[in-house]
Amino acid sequence: MSDRYCVFGNPVGHSKSPAIHAAFAAQCRQDIRYEAILVPRDGFAESVRDFAAAGGRGANVTLPFKEEAYGLTTRLSARAELAGAVNTMVFHHADVFGDNTDGAGLLFDLGVNLSCPIAGKRVLLLGAGGAARGVVGPLLDARPANLVIANRAAARAEDLAQRFAGATSPVGCGYTDLPGMCFDVVINATSASLGGELPPLPSGIFAPGSLAYDMMYGREATPFLAFAAQQGAARLADGLGMLVEQAAEAFLVWRGIRPATAPVLAMLRVALER
Numbered sequence: 001m002s003d004r005y006c007v008f009g010n011p012v013g014h015s016k017s018p019a020i021h022a023a024f025a026a027q028c029r030q031d032i033r034y035e036a037i038l039v040p041r042d043g044f045a046e047s048v049r050d051f052a053a054a055g056g057r058g059a060n061v062t063l064p065f066k067e068e069a070y071g072l073t074t075r076l077s078a079r080a081e082l083a084g085a086v087n088t089m090v091f092h093h094a095d096v097f098g099d100n101t102d103g104a105g106l107l108f109d110l111g112v113n114l115s116c117p118i119a120g121k122r123v124l125l126l127g128a129g130g131a132a133r134g135v136v137g138p139l140l141d142a143r144p145a146n147l148v149i150a151n152r153a154a155a156r157a158e159d160l161a162q163r164f165a166g167a168t169s170p171v172g173c174g175y176t177d178l179p180g181m182c183f184d185v186v187i188n189a190t191s192a193s194l195g196g197e198l199p200p201l202p203s204g205i206f207a208p209g210s211l212a213y214d215m216m217y218g219r220e221a222t223p224f225l226a227f228a229a230q231q232g233a234a235r236l237a238d239g240l241g242m243l244v245e246q247a248a249e250a251f252l253v254w255r256g257i258r259p260a261t262a263p264v265l266a267m268l269r270v271a272l273e274r
């Protein structure tokens, strides 16, 4: 019987993870079955328990459950511990291992696919939810000139920044603190684009030559990317590359092999634009 994996989320109907992992499995000759499971907002723990009890080997976790997944684990990787959020789970008897591959996926997409290394750049991260938590540590490891985290609920951004206080301490704030600041890389890690909304951004935050990156992806430019283009950002990127790269990292955790991502990313891009 095939080894079973899944992605838990709400909503999850838009998820491309089943197609990505099917492509990885075919490429790496791994016998796995991967499905998307829509979880009721108050039913995450039960869904995880049922899936593991039925023989599930591992899972991805997407919004809004990454912080809840963190609390359900018996063991954590160092990067998940630091993030306080889990996007990859491994089930083995009573052991529930939690990892977080979002940051590695984002940094691979920025540094390799988009040739935009973070070292020395002024970086603004929008959002303080599960996705943002996963990428702060890897962004800081890449040695930006500075990192500002802005969130609608400013206290969440301040708490997140506090969690990573160190040599290059990030600054947490609200959107009303942003006027007058300017960045080389602006990353939208909010779920605003999912609802067709734009975070309340002021004018003037995009430096000449800057990159605007939305973790969301779709056929049309998101409201954030449309705003960035209008504000003069030099480069626009959506989160399709991050999606494929974080999935490759999860596949590595589960199966011990990191698949080649370029052909899978190209396949998804064609399907998205069809």
Ligand code: NDP
Residues within 6 Å of the ligand: 062, 063, 064, 065, 066, 102, 105, 126, 127, 128, 129, 130, 131, 132, 151, 152, 153, 154, 156, 189, 190, 191, 192, 193, 194, 197, 198, 199, 200, 215, 216, 239, 240, 242, 243, 244, 246
């Ligand atoms: P969460 O639900 O954990 O967090 C949502 C975040 O978005 C919070 O910071 C929230 O702010 C903010 N937010 C929601 N609506 C608005 C709005 N209208 N204006 C401003 N801020 C808003 O979600 P995740 O962190 O898990 O996911 C965030 C996004 O990232 C999703 O779109 C998801 O699809 C995407 N993602 C993409 C990945 C990829 O591989 N491409 C990987 C992971 C995530 P507040 O705290 O104030 O409520």
